[in-house]
Amino acid sequence: MTDAGGPLPSPRAVAELVRAPAALTVPGDTLAGAAAAGWPFGAATPVLALSSTLLYWAGMALNDYADRDLDAVERPERPIPSGRVRPGFALGLSAGLTAAAIGAAGLAGGRRALGVAVPLAATVWAYDLALKATPAGPAAMAAARALDVLLGAGTGRLRDALPPAALVGTHTLAVTALSRREVTGGGPVLPATTLAATGAVALSAAAWPVPRRGQGRAARLLRQAAGAGLLGSYLSTAGRAQLAAVADPGADRIRRAVGAGILGLIPLQASLAARRGALPAAAAVAAGFPLARRLSRKVSPT
Structure with a gap:
């Protein structure tokens, strides 16, 4: 089979293009926002999680399309510069x-969901095509992940989802800033700053109040224990790699710290959901963590 300009790429090449395993870090954004807002979309929430996943893959493909000339010099093994994926295919995908992401959001939540999904899509495209290499790049990426959390709440319950959106956005801001040194490496200050941000996010998440209404003491303690355990996993995953990058801020260690920071979003999201009493959702998000770690050894999440 062929596209308009040549053979279709292999499934492996497409998986690398969209960073397929890293998509496991995405549904937890929407679920954490939905849990904080009281599940305003009910049973349709998983469709919103699918919408955010599709948009993440779209952003990864667009990223490689926009960076194809730079990647030809710095990362020639990537799908486009290696010739395994044509630029036109990546843009069309x-x-x-x-x-598809916007359509799924509209189907699941109508105008309330589209009110977040459309700005989210616009932010993703603006980041990849215009903002990534500018000083505003990390902030734009952080805004995209924060909007991804707010997607679970929709325009009707945005206020309730602001705390988890701020925490996920702050984590993303720090990891994105660190990612700018994946190729060149750098001094210890940037990874140390990222490590400090990780600690601040964990402390803030631990301080986020657990709702008291409609629950007994045992239920609150269970939520707190689950949230604390998942936060420990977040700190261990992201913080340990960042600490190693402080000691040795070469490109390889920084790239590993960025990858660990991406994967660390999963236990963070699960913790935020658990603290709002959504233990089944937290368990579902956390279940993707070992799979994401295993798959990241085959397809890089960065």
Whole structure:
């Protein structure tokens, strides 16, 4: 089979293009936001999680399309510069996935969901095509992940989802800033700053109040224990790699710290959901963590 300009890429090449395993870090955003807002979309919430996943894949494909000339010099093994994926295919795939993501959001939540999904899609495209290499790049990426959390709440319950959105956004801001040194490496200050941000996010998440209404003491303690355990996993995953990058801020250690920071979003999201009493959702998100770690050894999440 062929596209308009040549053979279709292999499934492996497409998986690398969209960073397929890293998509396991995405549904937890929407679920954490939904849990904080009281599940305003009910049974349709998983469709919103699918929407955010599709948009993440769209952003990854668009990222490689936009960076194809730079990658030809710095990362020639990537799908486009290696010739395994044509630029036109990557752009078309990104557009198609974006349209599918917006359609899924509209189907699940109507105008309330589209009120977040459309700005989220616009932020993803603006980041990849215009903002990534500018000083505003990390903030734009952080805004995209924060909007991803707010997608679970929709325009009607945004206020309730602001705390987890701020925490996920702060984590993303720090990891994105660190990712700018994946190729060149750098001094210890940047990974140390990222490590401090990770600690601040964990402390803030631990201080986020557990709702008292409609629950007994035992239920609150269970939620607190689950949230604390998952936060410990977050700190261990992201913080340990960042500490290693402080000691040796070469490109390889920084790249590992960035990858660990991406994967560390999963226990963070699960912790935020658990603290709002959504233990089944937290368990579902956390269940993806070992799979994401295993798959990341085959397809890089960065």
